[in-house]
Amino acid sequence: MARRFGMALGFLAAGMAGAAAQGWQPSKPIEFVVTSSPGGGTDNFTRMIQSIIMKYKLIEQPIVVSNKGGGSGAEGYLVSKTAAGDPYKVIFGTNNAYLLPYVAKLGYKFSDLTPVAALALDEFLLWVKADAPYKTAKEYIEAVKAKPETYKMGGSQSKDTDQTLTSILSTVTGAKFIYVPFQGGGAVGTQLAGGHVNSHTNNPNESIGQWKAGQVRPLCVFSPARLPAGPKVTETQGWADIPTCKEAGIPVERFQMPRTVWLPAGTPPGAVQFYEGVLKKVSETPEWQEYITRTVQTGQFLSGDSLKAFVANDDKLSREVFEREGWIVK
Amino acid sequence: MDGFSGLLHGFGVALTWYHVTLMVVGVLLGILVGVLPGLGAPNGVSLLLPLTFTMDPVSAIILLTSMYWGALFGGSTTSILFNIPGEPSSVATTFDGYPMAQNGRATEALSFAFLSAGFGAIVGVLLITALSGWVTQFALKFSSPEFFGVYFLAFASFVGLSGAPPLKAAVSIALGFSLAAVGMDSVSGSLRLTFGFDVLLAGISFLVAVIGLFGIGELILTIEDGLKLDGIRAKITPRDVLRTAAQMPKHWATLLRSSIVGCWMGITPGGPTAASFMSYGLAKRFSAYRANFGKGEPDGVIAPETADHSAGTSAMLPMMALGLPGSATAAVMLGGLMIWGLNPGPMLFVERPDFVWGLIASMYLGNVVAVVLVLATVPLFASILRIPFAIIGPLIVVVCFIGAYTIAGRPFDLWLALAFGALGYAFKKLDYPIAPLILAMVIGDKAEDAFRQSMIMSKGSLTIFWSNPLVTSLMLLGLVLLFWPLIGAMIQRLRSARA
Amino acid sequence: MVARWQAELGMAAFLAVIGVITITGALEYGVGWSPSGPEPGAFPFYMGIIVLVASLANGLRAALPLLRPGLWAERPFLKPEQLRLVLGFTLPIFGLVVASLMLGLYVGMALYLFGTLVFQNRYPVLKASLIAGAAPVFAYFLIERTFRVAMLKGPLEAWLGL
Structure with a gap:
């Protein structure tokens, strides 16, 4: 009982803190852009988040989910270019957001995306x-x-x-x-x-x-x-x-795929904060925990600097492989 | 638990008021998305998906699959009445369904379509019920060479039938394959034929092509003839339906053959769209009234509809037992399965018999519900056809473009739909066959992938296509069908020489 | 009047160009046979060749009347009357596409419906406005509200805050 009360207080405090930082609020329907076709891993990830947001009413405005999985997801990331600065387009993907531009000639660069958060790491x-x-x-x-x-x-x-x-x-x-x-x-x-x-x-x-x-x-x-x-x-x-590969004598320390959320570049910082806050709350719900456990992913909320560091590291690792294999297009 | 006892248990699960209500709601929503071109079953199902997260998995899958059945039925309605396939898998239904409707036999065409679709669906479920274990083992034998064999077989049974000038047919087919190659090549991971245009990144959707080639192209032809969309009276009375039903047994050969084709394509999985084309091709080939095909031959409606639905239903089996989606809609449901906390795989049948058999039982019930409901909606569509062409013509145009946009939310698709409309009109007038182009767009990408995967596996050796009895017989059967016209002529000559 | 052979020739030329475009596009990715099977460009390359060669052949057949006048010359493709009907139908569709891309599909379809009903089919303005106004509203509630699919929108929707 006491614990529940404490939690309620916590939520209240969080809510007040949110109200204090009352920066940007959405004033029209939001589009969640999925960079995979219906049924894919990223699609499940997005629709799970959407249903949690709906259930807890974390966003008042209606949310429309649209699948843009063409070109291994490049079609979805291209939205960042065509809708530059539009805080009503939230793009859901993986690490291919920054890896795709290496291997294919695409109309967007990684700098066209603003990182918001990563919510989970999928294991291999x-x-x-x-x-x-x-x-x-x-x-x-x-x-x-x-x-x-x-x-x-x-x-x-x-x-x-x-x-x-x-x-x-x-x-x-x-x-x-x-x-x-x-x-x-x-x-x-x-x-x-x-x-x-x-x-x-x-x-x-x-x-x-x-x-x-x-x-x-x-x-x-x-x-x-x-x-x-x-x-x-x-x-x-x-x-x-199951032993880790390192235990098993294969010197590969880690290989994980982050499930990430992006906004187009040039969106107001307030909007980035707003979505970051919403996603943080999503990651703390029991539904999210259950989803993570059920799909055997590693739940890890990354945003701001921790996300940047992760991306930089992952980018460097993959880039080395791409260069060695000669996959990089000029 | 298997077979009969499982099924009985399943009926116990599915036959509750709640579940029957879900079926009705699902089917009605499905008919709605099915009727609208562009907004297809995969869209509809993924839109409902978040709503099902809080539901019990059995109820959720009943709702989603019922929507799928509804969409499959709804797609045929517009194919027959307007020549606009509401679903990709009902493209082949337009070939004879629309001419039948134009000849004033819309009721008959619709009844044939729905009844044979219902028949196909039931055969599909029967197969799942009776042979689930065996079928799953069989499907595991399929790898890339076998997939290539399946697509080759589907292609071979359809081409060479249009009666169009061979050079023009060749252009259509090659153009379809080229269009299918646009976009990301999944084997090499590079972009092909996009010429640096971002709009081509995701490829050219064959659904947009279908909306243009069939819907808009047909409208232009209608206008040119000065014809109005009249004469299509689709007033359905129970007696008409019964009379058509009484004729069904006459078409037993087509029904049976098409069900086999459908189940085969559903399980392997080659997909319902390819199944309907293949079945149409075979029906024409084996028909005594070959010349009538394309002009309103009932077998030309029965064949694709039966195959389409038996493929749609039997595709549920590889989805549940192998985690392998046989159609775009099955892929979405597979995603749902994982979110509901179920793991597709052979153990699903052991761990969650209530889910598996509840679903199977609901497939029997859902399809019966769907046939009844879809027949009930026909008068509604019939009344639409009584609206003067001056209004309905532009409205169909608008629906086509809304459809083209909603497929993927790409503004560029509006231009594509218009261009394909013009192309479809010109192709029709100049005797270029359209159907092989569509088929090539549907299977082109997958067939090429399968071929190249096989080549990677065999390190570039073509012998992989006769490396085991399964793939060898697939390829041989395909070759026989491809050269059937030549072989037939040869047999004829031998016979007359002997006489 | 457009003669049949002219239309055939035009179509063959158009398709031949498509064939050439396909071939050039395919050449970028290698069209040979590598140790791991055909290269990415091989398949589209040969398809392009088929389109090109078959179209050239079709074009030659269509051009025969040029050598032997009177063979096909009288076979019409489109009579002037038909041409008028076809253009009357397709040009507004072209307008619909342009308007939709600029103003969004809802406004585009309203303008298109109103235009075709009033100017082409001589409907009374009131009745036409009713149909043209009802269609987008119906589409909005069906597609955007019921099925939650985002539609192509323009400045009007932005102004209305939809």
């Missing part, structure tokens, strides 16, 4: 077919090294996170894969379950069903620490039982 795991002979990630990598360019690594899209990770993996271990790009994590998962590729690096959420069914098996997670223990996924194992 190394998966093999359940009946594959490899017990550990190390064993699998050794097998790949023994026969270079015969093992197939499936992934979604080309020159995107999956292929970047595959490239990093090849560089640090010397194991050479054939990378096969498919359309989306679901298709990749099925290809592995059917034995048409040897491994993939799907997000937990994309392959949990197949793991449960004993079709595929994770070897390691590309995260600095093990995933939080939840209920067991299979009879014997849960997420926390």
Whole structure:
């Protein structure tokens, strides 16, 4: 009881602080631009946030969600250029916001976007077919090294996170894969379950069903620490039982994909603060926590300088890979 | 739990007042988005998605799938009455549905469409009910070479049928494939044929092309002939429907063949749109009244509708059991599944039998509800057709452009719709076939991706296309269908030589 | 009067240009066969070739009457009467697109409906205004309110704060 009262006080205080900083407030409907097609990871992320905002009435104005997933999401980010300075266009995406302009000739630059926040980090795991002979990630990598360019690594899209990770993996271990790009994590998962590729690096959420069914098996997670223990996924194992790749002897410290929110450049700082505040509140709701746990992402709210630092670091890492692979277009 | 007992359990879940109300609401909303070109089932379903986050997953999926069925039915209505496909998968329905309506047989065409669609849907669900385990195993055998085989088969069964001059057909097909290549190439990750124009980044939507080529192009033709959109009397009486229903058994061969094609394309998954084209092509090929196709042949309505719906329903199986969406709408539902906390995969059937079998049972009920409701809306559309062309013509134009814009919210698509309208008109007048162009736009991208993925896997060796019995038979069947006219002629010659 | 062969020739020329554009676009990305299969440009390249070659052939066939006058010359494509009807229908659509891009779809459709009803079909101004006014309002409530899809808007909507 006392705790609940305390929380209510906290909310009240937050509300008053908000009222004190009463800067920018939306005065007409807001458009949430999704940089993926309906049903994609970014789409779920956006619609989850939209439904939480609606439920808690965090924004009074109506919200319209529109999918602009063309060109791997570039179509959505282009809104930042065509609607420069418009605080009513909020763009939802991943790290491809700053990575896409490297690999394709696009009409926008990263500087056309104003960072607002990142709400979650999606994890990557190394998966093999359940009946594959490899017990550990190390064993699998050794097998790949023994026969270079015969093992197939499936992934979604080309020159995107999956292929970047595959490239990093090849560089640090010397194991050479054939990378096969498919359309989306679901298709990749099925290809592995059917034995048409040897491994993939799907997000937990994309392959949990197949793991449960004993079709595929994770070897390691590309995260600095093990995933939080939840209920067991299979009879014997849960997420926390998967070693980190570093533990498993693969020197890749971390590879995570941030789920990010942007505004067009030139929007008033007050608007940036407003959305930052709203998203912060979203990230503190029980619904959001539940969504994060269910989809096995890592909930981490980044904004302002912490976000900038993360982006700079991620950008540098990926850029090195792109340069090495010769993907960068001039 | 499987088969019959599961289904009984499912009916127990689905047959509550609440769920039946959801079905009715879903179907009605679906008919509405289905009728509007551009605003299709994927849009409709993703708009409802946030509303379902607070619902029980079973209720949520019943609402969403019912909307999907409604949209599939609604799409056929406008195809037949206005020659504007409300849904991509009802493009093939225009080929014979619209001529039938023009000949004053709108009621018949609509009844045939809805009844055969209902039939196809039920076959699709029956398949899921009876063979779910086996089908899932089968679908796992599919990789890129097999996918290429599926698209090749769909393509081969449709082309070479239009009766258009071969050189013009070749232009149409190649143009369709070129248009499909515009935008991001997912295999190489580079932009193709965009010439630095940002508006081409997302590619050229085939839906915009359809709105232009069919909707606006057809309107211009109507105007030129000085014809008004009259003569289409679609007054539906229960007797007319019953009379059409009584004729259905006569078309058993088409119904059966199209259901098989639809289920095949739903599971593999090749998609409902490709299924409807393939089924139309096969129906024409095997029909005794081939010359009648395109002029209002009932089989030409029955075939695409049956295949479209059996593909739509059977695509739910790979979605649930493999996490593999067989259509754009299934992709959205898959996203929903994950948000509701369900993990698609074979274990879904074990862990959440209430969800799986509730959904399957609701598919039986939902489609019956949809057939009844959609028949009930026909008088409404019939009354629209009685409005003078002076008003309805411009209104259709407006609806087309609203549709073109709402597909992706791109202003540029308005220009594209207009350009495709002009192109469609000129193509029609100069005997360039339009349907192969659309089919090429639909499957071009996917077929090319599958081909190149196969090449990456085999390190550039074409032998991968006959590396196992499955892909070999797909390719052989495709080749036979592609060269069927030649083979047929040869058999004929042999026969007459012997005589 | 536009003769059939002229229309055929025009269409073939147009498509040939499209073919050339496709080919040039495809050449940017390599059209050969790399160790991992066809390069990104290969597929559109060959499609462009087909469009170009088939269109040239179609064009040649269409141009035959130039060599042998009287062969197709009397086959009309569009009679003047029809041309008037077609232009009368398509030009306002062109106007609709331009107006919609400048003023938004709602205003565009209202202007278009009003224009075609009053000037083309001689509807009384009152009746026409009623239809032209009701359509955008209906579309707004159906699409933007019910289905929550953003529509192309212009200055009027900005002024109204919608």
